[in-house]
Amino acid sequence: MKFLDEYRESGTVQRYASAIRRIVTGPWTIMEVCGGQTHAIVRFGIDELLPAEITLAHGPGCPVCVTPLELIDKAIEIASRPNVIFCSFGDMLRVPGSHTDLFSVKADGRDVRIVYSPMDALAIAASNPKQQVVFFAVGFETTAPANAMAVYQAREKQIENFSILVSHVLVPPAIEAILSSPANRVQGFLAAGHVCTIMGYDEYEPIVQRYRVPIVVTGFEPLDILQGVYLCVRQLEGRRAAVENQYVRAVRRKGNEPARQLIERVFRVTPRKWRGIGEIPHSGLSLSPEFAEFDAERRFGLTAYTAEESSDCMSGLVLQGLKKPQECPAFGTRCTPEHPLGATMVSSEGACAAYYRYRRS
Amino acid sequence: MCLAVPGKIIDIREESPLARMGQVQFGGIIKDVNLVFVPEANVGDYVLVHVGFAISRIDENEAERVFAYLKEIDEVS
Amino acid sequence: MSQDFTLQCPVPVSQYSKVVLAHGGGGRLMNDLIAKFFVAGFDNAVLNTRHDAAVLPLGESRLAFTTDSYVVRPAFFPGGDIGRLAVNGTTNDLAMVGARPLFLSAGFILEEGFPLESLWNVVQSMRQSARAAGVEIVTGDTKVVDRGKGDGIYVNTAGVGIVEHELAIGPQSVEPGDAVLVSGDVGRHGIAIMTVREGLEFETRVESDCAALSPLVLELLNSGIEVHCLRDLTRGGLAAALVEIAETARVRILADEREIRVREDVRGACEVLGLDPLHVANEGRFVAFVAAHDAGRALAVMRSYPLGSGATIIGLVEGSGKLEPGLVRLRTQLGTTRILDMPSGEQLPRIC
Numbered sequence: 001m002k003f004l005d006e007y008r009e010s011g012t013v014q015r016y017a018s019a020i021r022r023i024v025t026g027p028w029t030i031m032e033v034c035g036g037q038t039h040a041i042v043r044f045g046i047d048e049l050l051p052a053e054i055t056l057a058h059g060p061g062c063p064v065c066v067t068p069l070e071l072i073d074k075a076i077e078i079a080s081r082p083n084v085i086f087c088s089f090g091d092m093l094r095v096p097g098s099h100t101d102l103f104s105v106k107a108d109g110r111d112v113r114i115v116y117s118p119m120d121a122l123a124i125a126a127s128n129p130k131q132q133v134v135f136f137a138v139g140f141e142t143t144a145p146a147n148a149m150a151v152y153q154a155r156e157k158q159i160e161n162f163s164i165l166v167s168h169v170l171v172p173p174a175i176e177a178i179l180s181s182p183a184n185r186v187q188g189f190l191a192a193g194h195v196c197t198i199m200g201y202d203e204y205e206p207i208v209q210r211y212r213v214p215i216v217v218t219g220f221e222p223l224d225i226l227q228g229v230y231l232c233v234r235q236l237e238g239r240r241a242a243v244e245n246q247y248v249r250a251v252r253r254k255g256n257e258p259a260r261q262l263i264e265r266v267f268r269v270t271p272r273k274w275r276g277i278g279e280i281p282h283s284g285l286s287l288s289p290e291f292a293e294f295d296a297e298r299r300f301g302l303t304a305y306t307a308e309e310s311s312d313c314m315s316g317l318v319l320q321g322l323k324k325p326q327e328c329p330a331f332g333t334r335c336t337p338e339h340p341l342g343a344t345m346v347s348s349e350g351a352c353a354a355y356y357r358y359r360r361s
Numbered sequence: 362m363c364l365a366v367p368g369k370i371i372d373i374r375e376e377s378p379l380a381r382m383g384q385v386q387f388g389g390i391i392k393d394v395n396l397v398f399v400p401e402a403n404v405g406d407y408v409l410v411h412v413g414f415a416i417s418r419i420d421e422n423e424a425e426r427v428f429a430y431l432k433e434i435d436e437v438s
Numbered sequence: 439m440s441q442d443f444t445l446q447c448p449v450p451v452s453q454y455s456k457v458v459l460a461h462g463g464g465g466r467l468m469n470d471l472i473a474k475f476f477v478a479g480f481d482n483a484v485l486n487t488r489h490d491a492a493v494l495p496l497g498e499s500r501l502a503f504t505t506d507s508y509v510v511r512p513a514f515f516p517g518g519d520i521g522r523l524a525v526n527g528t529t530n531d532l533a534m535v536g537a538r539p540l541f542l543s544a545g546f547i548l549e550e551g552f553p554l555e556s557l558w559n560v561v562q563s564m565r566q567s568a569r570a571a572g573v574e575i576v577t578g579d580t581k582v583v584d585r586g587k588g589d590g591i592y593v594n595t596a597g598v599g600i601v602e603h604e605l606a607i608g609p610q611s612v613e614p615g616d617a618v619l620v621s622g623d624v625g626r627h628g629i630a631i632m633t634v635r636e637g638l639e640f641e642t643r644v645e646s647d648c649a650a651l652s653p654l655v656l657e658l659l660n661s662g663i664e665v666h667c668l669r670d671l672t673r674g675g676l677a678a679a680l681v682e683i684a685e686t687a688r689v690r691i692l693a694d695e696r697e698i699r700v701r702e703d704v705r706g707a708c709e710v711l712g713l714d715p716l717h718v719a720n721e722g723r724f725v726a727f728v729a730a731h732d733a734g735r736a737l738a739v740m741r742s743y744p745l746g747s748g749a750t751i752i753g754l755v756e757g758s759g760k761l762e763p764g765l766v767r768l769r770t771q772l773g774t775t776r777i778l779d780m781p782s783g784e785q786l787p788r789i790c
Contacts, residue, residue, distance in 0.1 A: 001388035001706060003367035003407055003419055010772050012431065019434050036363050045774025089412075090712075090786030094460075107458040116711065116787055117413030119395065142363035143789060145398055146412045153379055194363035197409065197417040220365075222772060227427050230434075249424035250409055250417045259398045259416065364712045364789055384641055388706030390633075391641040410710070412789055 003249070007221030008044070016226035017049040020233055026053025028236050029185050030229060031178070033171060034140075034192035035062035036220050044222045050229065057186055060174050060274060063139050064091045067167045068273040070307040072097035075165055076105055078134050078300050085111045085128060087121035088136040098307050118143075118150035118164070125154070125162035134296045137164040142194045144168055144285060145259035148266035151287065151294045163296040168285035169272055171195050172203045177280045179211045188232040190218040190225065193247040198263075200255030204243045212241040219247040266291050365411035367419055370396070370404050385410055462509075464673025464719065465781035469682065488686050489608045490534040490669065493601055500601035502537030504528060507594040513556065516630050517645030520593055521563035523721060526650045527672070528597040529571040533652035534668040534724065536607040536659055537599030539571060544578040544595050549588035560591065571650035573597070603659050609686035611666040614757035617733035618691060619726045621654065621740055622647070622748035623699040624676050628718035629707045632787070644703050649722030654743045663736045664729035671720040677766070678717070678780045679725050685764035693753030693778065694769045711787035716768075716778065727755065 006012075032038060038058045041047055047056055060066050076097050079086035086102070093103045093114065106112040111131075115121050118135050125133035137147040147164060154162040171192055178184055191204060196217045204215045214235035218228030228246045235242060245251055265288065272284020287295045297303050325331050368385035373396065376382055381396040385408065394408070399415045402408050408415035460467045477485055484492045491504035506528045513520040529539040544564065548557065568575055575595075605611070626647040633640045651670060658665055667687070669679045676698065684691045700708075700715045708715045722745065728736045733751055740746030758765075766778040 001367070001702070001709065002369070003424065004709070007427070008771060012428065013772050015431055015435060019431070019438070022438055034363060043776065044770050044772050045776050046772075048774040049772070089789045091788045093786060103458050103460065104454060104456070107454070107456050114786060119413055139789065140363060142365065142411055142416065145416065146414045149379065149395070149397070149414070156379060192363060194365045194409070194411065194416065197365070223427055227430065246427075248426050249419050249421075256398055256416060258400065262398075366706075366709045368706075368710075386706075387710050389642075389701070389703035390644065390706040390710070392639075392710060393641060 004221065007219075007223040009223070013049065013222050013226060016223065016230060020054070020226070020230050021051045023230075023237055024051050024053045024233050025237060026051070026233075027055065028053065028187050028233060029055045029057055030188045030190065030232050031057040031059045031186040032190040032218070032225070032228075033059040033061040033175065034190075034195070034220075035065070036194070037061065037190060037192070037218065037225060040220050040222065040225060046222055046225055049226070054229065054233065056229075059178065059186075059189075060277065061140075061171075061192055063143075063167065063169055064095060066169055066174075066274040066277065067092070067095065067138055068275045068307075069098060070273075070305055071165065071167045072101070073099075073307050074297060074300075074302045074305060075136055076100060076102060077302060077305075078165065078296060079105045079110050079112050080108075081132075081300070083131050085113060085124055085131050085133045086136070087113050087115045087124060087133060089116075089138060090114045092136055092138060118147050119153075122150045122154055122159060122162055125159050126157070129161055131161060132299075133162050134300075135162070135164045136167070138167045140169060140171055140192065140195050141198045141263070142192075144263045144267060145198060145256070148262045151266050151291050152262065154294060155291065163294045163299045164287070165296040166267075166286055168267065169274065170269070170283050170285065172207060173280045173283035174274065174277075175204075175215075176207055176211075177274075177277065177283075179207070179213065186213070188214040188236055189216070190228045190232065191215050193217055193219040193224070193251060196245075196247065196251045196255065198256050198259050200253050201243055201245060201251065202253060208241050208243050214241050215243050217243070217245045217247050217251050219250065363411060365409040365416060367407050368392075368394070368410055369407050370402060370415075373404055383415075385415070462673070463781065464675075464678050465717075466779075468673075469678075469780065487608055487610065488682075490531040491537065491597075491599075493535050493537070493608075500537075502532045502535050502599040502601055503596070504531040505594065505596040506531060507592060509589060509592050510631065511589050512631075512634060513560070513590055515634055515646060516643040517626075518630075518648040518721070519560060519563050520591060521560035522567045522648050524593040524595045525564050525567035525571060525573070525575075526648055526721065527670075528595040529573055529599075530651045530670045530724070532597050532599035533650075533655040534607075534670055535601065536603055536605060536655065536665065536668065537601045538656060539573045539597055539599040539652050542568065542573050542575045542595050542597045544575050544593060546578070546580050547588055547592040547594075548580065548582050549590050550582060550585040552590045557591070560593070567650065571652060605659070605665060607665055607668055609667055609683050612683060612687040612689055612727050612755055613666065613729075614689060614755050615730045616666055616727045616755040617730055617736070617751055618680070618693065618753040618755065619728065619733070619736055619740065620671075620676065620698065620750055620752050621651070621724050621726070621746045622722075623701050623704070624671065624720055624723060625700055625704040625708060625715035625718040627721040628673075628675070628713075629704050631719070632711070632713075633707060640707060642703065644707060647720055647722035649745055651722065651724055651745070654740065654746050655724070657743065658726070658736060658739055661735065661739050663732045663739065665726060665736075666729065667727040668724055670724040673719045674780055675715070675717045675719060676723075676725065677714070677778050680766045680778065681764070681780045683725075683727070684766050687755075688758070688763040690756040690758045690761065690763060691753055691766045692756055692769065693766065695771050696769075697750045697752040699748055699750060712789065713787065714781075717781040725752075730754070
């Protein structure tokens with residue numbers, strides 16, 4: 001497959017790895033923000049190719065993992081109601097809520113459906129006018145345009161039985177939250193490439209200015225990650241800090257204009273709770289007043305609900321890169337993909353699941 | 362996050378301001394994709410597709426840069 | 439990385455008090471359920487071999503006996519239907535112990551409202567598949583359930599066959615040094631099913647690889663190949679088969695990703711949906727563990743059959759020595775190594 005295979009070619013990958021070894025004096029801790037990058041690193045064994053001076057920390061780049069507990073509970077509450085068709089991406093089904101998960105709700109006979117796109121959920125709403133169809137709109141900025149389009153088209157086509165449960169989170173505020181923590185040891189970032197195809201990378205400039213850390217917009221294939229690491233290390237070795245774009249074939253500085261315009265129309269920026277981290281200001285998206293009627297929390301009367309996190313799961317520390325999954329006492333024993341304690345073990349992008357799947361030896 | 366996969370546009374049918382539907386090929390399988398966010402993309406172009414939408418057009422010239430850059434740094438060493 | 443932890447989870451099988459779909463997914467949850475409920479509950483030497491079919495002494499001969507239920511939805515899919523699966527799936531299980539399949543039973547659970555024309559098509563399909571596999575359907579049963587209590591049609595087939603060789607084919611015969619072969623490309627069936635499900639449709643069809651494997655297996659045995667173990671790849675894919683055998687046989691397996699074939703369209707679908715082709719179901723593929731000295735010949739025999747034309751040697755069995763047995767390692771196309779695990783439950787498309 002073009003634009004995949006050539007970025008997974010062994011010879012070129014090895015040459016980048018050698019290039020990194022040539023310039024590194026280190027040690028350096030670099031965080032890759034996006035769960036998709038974590039997945040690629042572990043799936044291809046990329047950390048095996050890096051010199052020991054480089055530590056890769058895995059960041060909170062999994063919107064599944066960071067969806068707050070109360071939103072999972074709200075999803076479960078809505079999905080459990082009669083006459084509701086609850087649609088979701090596959091990732092969300094096994095994330096544990098306070099008492100249960102969506103998979104169990106499905107097992108109990110409720111209509112919970114996995115869809116590939118929010119537009120599939122909208123189509124289900126159009127074909128089932130007598131039922132309420134709710135879509136679990138989870139994601140980073142990458143998914144926001146699609147979710148915005150579903151709501152926008154719902155209004156245009158007057159599909160009134162459609163609503164979305166919003167759990168959108170934004171990446172730059174999360175990076176700032178990590179950098180501002182006194183315990184932070186991350187010295188450089190590989191920014192989430194697909195998020196940046198939408199948003200561009202201007203918003204990283206003030207972060208780089210304030211914290212003096214290199215931020216390299218990076219893609220998802222082995223070559224991308226290796227070149228991203230190389231550029232980051234080169235800056236670190238040269239004591240520089242700038243925003244660089246590795247993912248030039250897909251990311252432009254200003255991002256995707258039509259997509260951003262739609263996001264700005266349909267959503268607004270709000271504070272957002274990140275599971276395991278806490279509330280980060282200006283880090284989430286909610287529906288704008290113009291589209292508030294499509295907000296499932298409002299439609300189902302759930303805006304006031306809150307929930308408490310379990311103390312066993314330390315996914316918050318894992319998400320901030322402060323602990324590695326295997327440092328958690330529950331990792332691989334009480335907490336496995338078959339019975340996860342926290343979201344980082346459920347999501348195939350979660351650091352804990354990725355480590356469990358690919359690295360235990 | 363953000364599983365987005367490169368595919369080649371093989372057909373476009375303009376439908377409405379909200380939907381520009383195209384057929385995109387991924388290694389031998391074809392899926393309908395909404396191209397509304399990439400108005401500059403045409404048949405034969407490659408796009409990155411995420412949850413049924415093309416989110417970016419892949420620039421083939423820029424795509425070469427990762428290889429050209431490697432050549433440069435190897436030559437310097 | 440030196441964290442010490444067990445591969446077997448100490449918590450009893452369910453955090454769930456009820457059956458969930460993942461229990462049927464062919465992965466870890468299903469295996470746990472089978473081990474802890476059925477194998478432990480029924481507890482006998484034959485069942486404890488955990489193989490695809492039971493091999494039973496009957497006078498001077500050995501009889502192979504197996505059963506399988508088919509609940510695929512939709513009942514008709516590109517490249518096949520529930521009837522074809524029901525015949526091939528069960529005859530394949532018999533083939534996996536090296537038996538020649540002879541007879542099948544067929545039990546039908548029909549939902550009120552299921553079109554009789556569809557039933558007729560299923561029956562015709564089973565008839566053709568049975569003829570191709572060399573078996574006869576000699577007995578059966580019919581039940582009808584209320585509308586809403588079944589997915590149109592469920593089929594159970596039980597099969598008997600005769601073991602005409604002297605080998606003990608099963609995980610217990612697997613040895614360090616054995617070569618691991620796969621009979622062709624992987625991932626077709628699961629993708630064929632998924633891509634016609636609502637919400638996941640693709641514009642082009644991927645066809646299921648559903649097929650009868652016994653002619654190919656019998657040819658391997660008739661060629662005198664020292665076959666140690668066979669396993670057809672069903673739910674859970676190639677990964678599940680390798681892990682199950684490694685755990686049951688208490689060996690380690692090292693496989694090479696570059697030798698595992700995946701067709702371009704299956705690969706494209708997996709990339710788009712975020713699935714691992716090694717975890718996707720198959721219906722016309724098997725993995726064979728053969729003695730090292732027979733690896734080349736086994737490959738040649740397989741490739742001489744159309745159904746095995748894509749066969750490759752994908753790895754070998756390692757002794758575990760002091761290391762934890764049951765581990766399957768995969769050498770990636772980059773030359774690094776990762777662990778191949780069973781999928782934990784239902785294969786779900788992802789966005790992340």
